[in-house]
Every structure is written in C-alpha cells, then in structure tokens.
Amino acid sequence: MLSSLSIEVGAPPELVFRLARDVERWVLLLPHYSRSRLVRDEGEGRLVVDFIARRPLVGVLGLGLPVAWRARTWSEPDALRLRFVHVAGVTRGMDVTWRIEPAAPGSRVTIDHLFRPRAPGLAAFVDGFFTRPIAGRTLATFKSLAETLAAGAPLAVESGEPSTTNPRS
Numbered sequence: 001m002l003s004s005l006s007i008e009v010g011a012p013p014e015l016v017f018r019l020a021r022d023v024e025r026w027v028l029l030l031p032h033y034s035r036s037r038l039v040r041d042e043g044e045g046r047l048v049v050d051f052i053a054r055r056p057l058v059g060v061l062g063l064g065l066p067v068a069w070r071a072r073t074w075s076e077p078d079a080l081r082l083r084f085v086h087v088a089g090v091t092r093g094m095d096v097t098w099r100i101e102p103a104a105p106g107s108r109v110t111i112d113h114l115f116r117p118r119a120p121g122l123a124a125f126v127d128g129f130f131t132r133p134i135a136g137r138t139l140a141t142f143k144s145l146a147e148t149l150a151a152g153a154p155l156a157v158e159s160g161e162p163s164t165t166n167p168r169s
Helices: 013-021 023-029 122-150
Strands: 002-009 033-043 046-058 063-076 081-088 095-103 106-114 156-158 161-163
Touching (some): 002 122, 013 023, 013 081, 013 095, 013 106, 013 122, 023 033, 033 063, 046 122, 106 122
Antiparallel strands (some): 002 106, 033 046, 063 081, 095 106, 156 161
C-alpha cells in the first residue's frame, strides 16, 4: 500500500529541510513526539533512531495512544529528501520518503509511506489509524515552525534548542 500526505508551506524548501532533517531533535520540535533517540550511528549520515509519538484519541482531553517504531534514517540534501526504513515494530519494512520541493509561495512537502505487511488488511488499518494522523500532525507542526522562522519570528526555547511550546510539561 502506498499512502501519500502533502502540505503547502510558506517557507523556502531549504529551510523546511534543515528543520526536518535533524530527527534527533524531533522530540523538542514536535509536541506529539515523546522520543526521538539515537540508537546507533551507522556512519555516512545513516542513523538508527527510536521514535515514540502520540496518536490523538480524544483531542479535547489531550489523550493519545503512544506509538513506537525504530527506523534507519538518512537525508539526501541535493534532492531535499528524507528517508526512513522501519526496522522494528509493527511497521517493520515500511519505506518512508519525504520530498520537499519548491512551490508557490514556498514549498510543498509530501510524505510517501510504502507498506506491504504480510497480514491482510494491516496496511490499511495502520495507515488510517496511525500513519496518517501522526504524519499529518508532523507536517502541520513543521509547516508552522518553518513559516514562523521564514517570517523572522523567534521560536520558544527549550533545553537550548528551538522548539514550540511543549504541552508535555
């Protein structure tokens, strides 16, 4: 199953790429992430990272289901692409590509998820219940961050790094 999500961002593609490529900082930048921890540096820009994000269940109450996965990740700066291959968790084998391209008035970010699990129906369930809600929120947050920076406004600071206000506190 191939699933794609896109968003228009009023910021230059290079800025969006610089924000998104540092996956170890996602826990600081994305309020729905509670972990983006380096497991192993494989060299040549390839990292293995553990991620935990909350999938909103009852947004009004702030309740969410933690979703965990491990991915091998790397970036392709010349193409403004981010790559992830899930190596552990229910989504093992999922191949994820972020494409950041110029588009008026700034850029268009598309995330493609290719998932071919052995269990029938699992891909559609994972896509509808986990992948799309989490990736959609991730795109919306990076859009907000990039547009704030492009406008010259400062971001809040947490642990010495740029961040949005962190609702986990």
